[in-house]
Amino acid sequence: MRAGTDRVPRRRLPSLALGGLAVLVAGAFATALLVLPVKAWMNQRHALSSSSTELQALEEANRGLQADVDRLRTRPGIAQAAREELGVVKRNEKAYRVLVLPTLTATFPDGWLYPTIKTLVTERVATIGTSASQSADPDPRTTPAPTSP
Incomplete structure (x- = not known):
């Protein structure tokens, strides 16, 4: 081999290739x-x-769920579930239904007539809401007849 050349001798090429292949296989x-x-x-x-x-x-x-099953295996639990889910009422009790008034969902466009209508509808809904909350028994079938003096 001559000085100053960077060539690898031919005898080392196969051993370097085999070494590189061995490193590749080991890495795999x-x-x-x-x-x-x-x-x-x-x-x-x-x-x-x-x-x-x-x-x-x-x-x-x-x-x-197991707590619910255990509760429903007792008489008070059954009675409570019947009241909550089925609306069962005992004999000497009165049932009252409390209804929630719907909110005003109408949207009125701008114009000369619509603000007046909106005011009227809003006042009417408010009046109905106060009269419904003041009546203690909204169901006329359960309201006792007035007695005369």
């Missing part, structure tokens, strides 16, 4: 044996975390 094995399992392990940790969160929520819902 390292990737297959280390990196891919670590990635799968991290994905499993994430899935386990989300599954445990979901399990906690389902267990909480299950506890609530």
Whole structure:
């Protein structure tokens, strides 16, 4: 070999190529044996975390449902559920329905007539609301007949 040249001798080329190939194969094995399992392990940790969160929520819902079942196995629980869900009333009780007045949903355009109409409708709704809240028994079937003196 001459001085000053950067050529690699021909005898070393096959050994360098084999060495590079060996490093590549070793890197592929390292990737297959280390990196891919670590990635799968991290994905499993994430899935386990989300599954445990979901399990906690389902267990909480299950506890609530079990409390409802336990409550409905008693007579007071059955009576309370019948009152709340079916509107059952005991014999010497009166039932009152409280209705919520709807809000004014009409929108009036601008113009010479519409502000007056809007004022009238708003006042009428307010009047109905105060008269309905003042009456103690809105159902005429349950209102006792007035007695004369």
